[in-house]
Amino acid sequence: MLENLKSDDAVLKKLVQRNLPLYFIPNVIANTIIPYFSFKNLNAVHLFKGEYCIARFLLPMALLLPFIITFDILKKTIALSEDGKTGFVLPHNFTKNKFMFKMAGINGIGTSSVILVLMILLQFSIPKDYSFNGELLSVLLGLLAGTFSIVFTLWPIKKIKELKGI
Numbered sequence: 290m291l292e293n294l295k296s297d298d299a300v301l302k303k304l305v306q307r308n309l310p311l312y313f314i315p316n317v318i319a320n321t322i323i324p325y326f327s328f329k330n331l332n333a334v335h336l337f338k339g340e341y342c343i344a345r346f347l348l349p350m351a352l353l354l355p356f357i358i359t360f361d362i363l364k365k366t367i368a369l370s371e372d373g374k375t376g377f378v379l380p381h382n383f384t385k386n387k388f389m390f391k392m393a394g395i396n397g398i399g400t401s402s403v404i405l406v407l408m409i410l411l412q413f414s415i416p417k418d419y420s421f422n423g424e425l426l427s428v429l430l431g432l433l434a435g436t437f438s439i440v441f442t443l444w445p446i447k448k449i450k451e452l453k454g455i
Contacts, residue, residue: 300374301446304365312358312438320350321431324423331423336412343426344408350434351404356397358441363389366449379452392448396441 324346328334335342367385369375379385 298376298450300369300376301366301450304362304369305442305446308362308365309439309442312442313435316354316434316438317431320346320434321427324430325427328423328427333420334423334426335420336408336415343421343430346430347404347408347433348401350430350437352397352401354397354434354437355400355441356393358438359396359445360389360393362442363392363445363449366446370449377450379449383452388452392445396444400437 324343325331327346328341333339337344366375367379367389370377370379
């Protein structure tokens with residue numbers, strides 16, 4: 290998706306190249322290490338039950354990470370556009386705060402809703418006392434956080450570029 294930015298979008302490309310590692314690296318590290326050291330028994334991690342279930346880490350991450358990253362990258366992109374550095378101008382009737390909160394909210398609530406539904410479906414499809422490997426889940430949480438960091442950095446830029454035609 291980064292290569293889809295044209296040469297007149299060099300400022301946006303530079304913004305993405307500068308911010309993507311700042312979102313990706315800390316989120317992968319934190320969302321891998323924190324659950325790993327929080328699970329008391331790495332071989333007895335459950336989805337929803339117990340003091341250190343995976344839902345305590347996954348659901349807040351699925352809500353907050355998309356919201357915060359989307360809001361931050363939109364704020365930076367809109368500021369660059371207002372300074373005339375992006376190669377496109379936003380519409381005159383554009384309400385930036387409403388757009389930023391709406392898109393960040395939709396991304397956060399939508400992502401956490403999808404994750405919650407998938408977790409509930411998984412809960413109903415596994416045996417009653419089934420437990421997961423905490424090490425594997427910690428790594429998967431880190432990878433999911435990295436994926437969220439990439440998607441919710443690039444997607445808002447794509448959406449705001451689509452607004453220039455309005």
